[in-house]
Amino acid sequence: MTETIPRPRGAKAADGVTTAGPPLICSPLRIEARAARRGLRDTQDAPAVIRTGYGTTRATQAAGALSYRSFGQLIIMGVGAGLSADLSPGDLVVGTDVDGVACASAPLLAAELRRAGLSARTGRITTVDHLIRRGERAALAADGALAADMESAPLAAAAGGRPIAVIRAISDTPNHPLAGIVSGGLAALRSLRAAAPVAQRWAAACGTHQVLLAGPRSFCAGVERAIEIVERVLERQGEPVYVRKQIVHNTRVVGDLESRGAIFVDELDQVPDGATVVFSAHGVSPAVRHEASRRGLAVIDATCPLVSKVHAEARRFAADGYTVALIGHAGHEEVEGTLGEAPDSTILVQRPADVAAMQPRDGERVAFLMQTTLSVDEAAEVSGALRERFPGVRAPGSDDICYATTNRQAAVRAVAADSDLVLVAGSANSSNSVRLVETCERAGTQAHLIDGAADIQLDWLTGVSTIGLTAGASAPPAVVEEIISALAGLGPLSVSERVTTTESIRFGLPKEVRQ
Numbered sequence: 465m466t467e468t469i470p471r472p473r474g475a476k477a478a479d480g481v482t483t484a485g486p487p488l489i490c491s492p493l494r495i496e497a498r499a500a501r502r503g504l505r506d507t508q509d510a511p512a513v514i515r516t517g518y519g520t521t522r523a524t525q526a527a528g529a530l531s532y533r534s535f536g537q538l539i540i541m542g543v544g545a546g547l548s549a550d551l552s553p554g555d556l557v558v559g560t561d562v563d564g565v566a567c568a569s570a571p572l573l574a575a576e577l578r579r580a581g582l583s584a585r586t587g588r589i590t591t592v593d594h595l596i597r598r599g600e601r602a603a604l605a606a607d608g609a610l611a612a613d614m615e616s617a618p619l620a621a622a623a624g625g626r627p628i629a630v631i632r633a634i635s636d637t638p639n640h641p642l643a644g645i646v647s648g649g650l651a652a653l654r655s656l657r658a659a660a661p662v663a664q665r666w667a668a669a670c671g672t673h674q675v676l677l678a679g680p681r682s683f684c685a686g687v688e689r690a691i692e693i694v695e696r697v698l699e700r701q702g703e704p705v706y707v708r709k710q711i712v713h714n715t716r717v718v719g720d721l722e723s724r725g726a727i728f729v730d731e732l733d734q735v736p737d738g739a740t741v742v743f744s745a746h747g748v749s750p751a752v753r754h755e756a757s758r759r760g761l762a763v764i765d766a767t768c769p770l771v772s773k774v775h776a777e778a779r780r781f782a783a784d785g786y787t788v789a790l791i792g793h794a795g796h797e798e799v800e801g802t803l804g805e806a807p808d809s810t811i812l813v814q815r816p817a818d819v820a821a822m823q824p825r826d827g828e829r830v831a832f833l834m835q836t837t838l839s840v841d842e843a844a845e846v847s848g849a850l851r852e853r854f855p856g857v858r859a860p861g862s863d864d865i866c867y868a869t870t871n872r873q874a875a876v877r878a879v880a881a882d883s884d885l886v887l888v889a890g891s892a893n894s895s896n897s898v899r900l901v902e903t904c905e906r907a908g909t910q911a912h913l914i915d916g917a918a919d920i921q922l923d924w925l926t927g928v929s930t931i932g933l934t935a936g937a938s939a940p941p942a943v944v945e946e947i948i949s950a951l952a953g954l955g956p957l958s959v960s961e962r963v964t965t966t967e968s969i970r971f972g973l974p975k976e977v978r979q
């Protein structure tokens with residue numbers, strides 16, 4: 465399936481417009497143009513800087529002249545008025561929208577500015593035909609704008625479908641009005657100069673891109689179930705709802721549930737007596753269950769049924785007198801929970817060398833289990849070492865690495881082969897997301913783990929044409945959409961999906977939250 469992402473709202477490609485050429489920086493005033501020019505790196509692809517004149521009339525005239533000029537990307541850089549009290553002189557506002565012209569890559573540019581040590585936010589920029597009057601800021605802010613200027617809108621309209629970025633350095637704010645404009649203006653000019661090399665990197669990252677989406681990606685059945693459990697408890701009991709550990713390993717999901725009243729704690733001693741506590745999708749050890757019972761806490765268990773299956777296997781093998789080699793990563797919550805099922809009979813093995821060091825009670829009675837979110841390739845190496853050392857080793861009845869982990873690794877392998885770069889949406893503590901990065905790297909393709917579009921470093925995209933995109937089992941689908949939307953602001957973007965399998969698994973909810 466191939467789909468072309470629509471161009472940003474208001475950014476129609478004009479007939480006959482030449483989109484090739486160097487990037488162009490338009491700055492209204494001479495001092496603004498000078499600040500931008502001084503910050504630029506002297507490279508072959510350095511943007512040209514032109515002064516377009518002060519005010520809407522001159523900006524409109526300059527925009528007309530731009531239709532006769534060849535340029536590849538348009539960057540508008542100048543000083544502007546801040547409309548929010550939490551802005552300070554020298555802060556940068558990167559326009560997401562300039563009076564109807566969308567700048568879809570603003571989150572990428574603002575994040576790059578922040579990584580460069582600048583204070584940068586995204587927001588709507590509005591253009592007015594006069595200096596902001598007393599009392600006018602509040603009305604413009606109420607209309608959704610973060611900054612105002614007198615030139616950006618007519619200039620932005622001249623982009624003609626090319627990638628566009630608008631950076632306004634704040635000189636005055638509600639708390640620092642025009643009376644302080646000299647010091648505020650100097651702070652703004654310093655920020656403009658510092659922002660110029662970042663704008664240059666943004667232009668270098670622009671171009672025609674193809675996104676290859678891996679399918680399946682994003683939420684698995686266990687994650688959907690765990691999130692729904694917390695949502696239902698919040699609905700029924702109201703806030704706060706205590707959750708032991710992160711319900712799933714994703715900062716977006718955790719942040720969203722926190723904003724709705726969930727309180728994530730590391731241990732049960734942070735949960736008040738008599739409260740309800742939800743156990744996360746990664747599961748807990750019996751010791752945690754006993755402690756919750758001793759404290760009289762009401763427990764709702766969001767442990768993924770596929771993790772519970774591994775726990776049951778650990779208990780069964782241990783009861784039959786087997787030493788259990790648990791293939792997994794030390795310190796991961798799921799591994800701690802599984803180890804706790806039969807602590808005297810279970811040995812954690814992370815790599816083949818750990819197998820060589822194992823000292824089971826009886827070499828004839830060894831079994832192995834796996835963390836559900838391992839790399840299929842890595843786990844096969846360790847299980848291979850176990851089979852070699854203990855030929856009679858018992859394996860789990862069915863694969864412990866879950867369907868979602870296996871499917872996402874196969875899917876990303878299929879896109880990595882044809883990608884210059886793979887972006888994996890997921891949080892750093894998400895085991896299955898980290899394994900997706902490793903899967904790409906094993907296939908010889910560079911990959912980066914990102915929580916969202918703002919984590920994309922512009923240098924990664926320079927010279928890249930095909931971008932593989934996937935998401936770990938705990939990363940929301942909306943993050944993938946956010947990333948595609950931001951990439952669409954860097955130039956023509958086509959998106960196709962490569963589906964290696966489809967998933968229909970659903971898990972039932974625990975009785976405490978069923979209707």
Ligand code: SF4
Nearest residue numbers: 684686687768836866
């Ligand atoms: S990744 Fe697998 S084990 Fe983990 S919650 Fe999803 S389905 Fe369950």
